Amino acid sequence: MGAQANEQNLVLQVKDLRVHYATPTGDVIACNGVDFQVYRGETLGLVGESGCGKTTAAMAILRLVQPPGRILHGQVLVDGVDMMSLNEGELRQARWRQVALIPQGAMNSLNPVMRIKDQIADGIQTHEGQQPREELKERILELLNMVGLPGRVYNMYPHELSGGMKQRVCIAMAIALHPSLVIADEPTSALDVVVQRVVAQTMLEVKDRLGVSMILIGHDMGLQAQLVDRIAVMYAGNMMEIAPVQDIFEQPLHPYTQLLIDAIPSIKERKPLKVTEGLTHDLRNPPPGCVFHPRCASPRATARCHEEVPVLHEVAPRHYVACHPE
């Protein structure tokens, strides 16, 4: 499943992305030379704990990193065009039309004093200029329909909608200009299980109907298993493993990926909890060698892990891992 893995089918290419946040006591290394790709028509899951850099990477793709954060280095190619080389005007064109973002907590950021129709219209007209009223209305109703919302939501205010409905409005806004890529950051984390399923279904439908590619950022491995084609695992600013979703679950190669999978509480089988310490180092001062080595319990770990930073390399077809071989 998923698009063919060749250059022409690339919607996004992130190369050696480095993002730092300045603090009084030194730079926090949020992204430490991150590489990954998204192919046309696929959904890439981007997972990791708080502080791993996944949201920072998403913001960097759209050049939305604000001070004290700064992008030091890196290329972000969207449909072959390097976002880093665009000027302000070109960048504004690219945002929303080529790459759209559904940020964390989007549903709580809807303008409380504007009707839904006006917020969506606003988004469209900001990027496409004034639109004829009737056409605009048609478009908005279409969008609402595509995300499974009833027509009357058009005239409603955000507070009249439930969490799941608000989130679907955010999805509608993100696809309004038919972007090639939608980045959804924790789109369902505040939602109930059944509502989460409805929103997730909506995202899948939208993806199928529009052929849009997606990056789904999250930490719920269960949800990732249901929705994505490939998974990219990040830890403390570094990309640790990228592989097709089935391979990640059946044969996780990086010890951190194994840890994430083991941490999923099962609904099928009662078993002893696997307890683990969290991020153990200060992000301003990463340990030498592999950044995960202080927490690594793998029997394959050697002295080399303390000295040499492992490079992301292909170990099996389409399966990349940043871990020293035995």
Next chain:
Amino acid sequence: MSQPLMEIRDVTKIFGGGFLQSGDKIVALQDFSLTIHEEPAMITTIAGESGSGKTTLANLILGFIGPTSGQILYKGQDVGAMNGEQRLEYRREVQAVFQDPYEVYNPFYRVKHVFDLVIRRFNLARSRREARDVIEEALNVVGMRGEEVLEKYPHQLSGGQRQRMMVARAFMLKPRLIVADEPVSMVDASLRAMILDIMLRMRDEFNISFLYITHDLSTAYQIGDWIYILYQGSMAEIGDTVTVIENPKHPYVQQLISSIPVPDPTERWDTDITLPPEEELRGQVESGCRFYPRCSSRMDRCITKRPPLYRMDGQDHEVACYLYER
């Protein structure tokens, strides 16, 4: 046989709809009953989604609000009729841990402040030295050491660490019951096991019972002894955790469990589900089953009178659904 530790008898809580108020009334909780025995110590899960009434229940038990009808008895005494001294004792024996591991801390104080306040209020120590010992003991139970954390500010600790400290603070009072309202939902997935494990150990080593309030059935399944599943203020299904989760009977609970995303890409959600527009769900319906609008097994009688709890054959398992009428 000793009296129960806590007895909640047919408690109903209605918000709004009073004579001078303009809004419609909301029946947050209806005819809820629950018993917690002095021993053995148990983890009782109150599970439900938004609008289920679980947070209202937590607030009622902690005495932040009073019931509209019904009683909450602690060791035989009506919580609503307690005098100052009895209240203080109640506060000491029934402690709480809340969802947000940041909001409980005053960011201007070092974290030891939260312990100092409690020690002063409840006279837990006669000297600074003794206070330090009391705090150290509590921190050790949650796997932390005073010298590592007490002098830090809240922002210098991770969410998981802050939450563990909250559990330590509750433990310090040697409570009989800890009400934990979504204690891990804002903590990273890989760190949740640590906190859940602490709850299990407190139950087993210190005979502390827990009321674990959550929407996450997976963690409830892993650590809960008894479970009460609420839907829009009413009990839907109750019983032994493993029995209920492995063999759910109520249509709502079945839908809920099947919506939990399974972390296995080969086991994806099989059918699409649709929800009727959410704003129709929260009605003022006091008669009839709350799940009627969404139930595929509904009958005419379901809308006229709310089904009582029916016991499943000789099991620790009750279901509020006419499908199981005997």
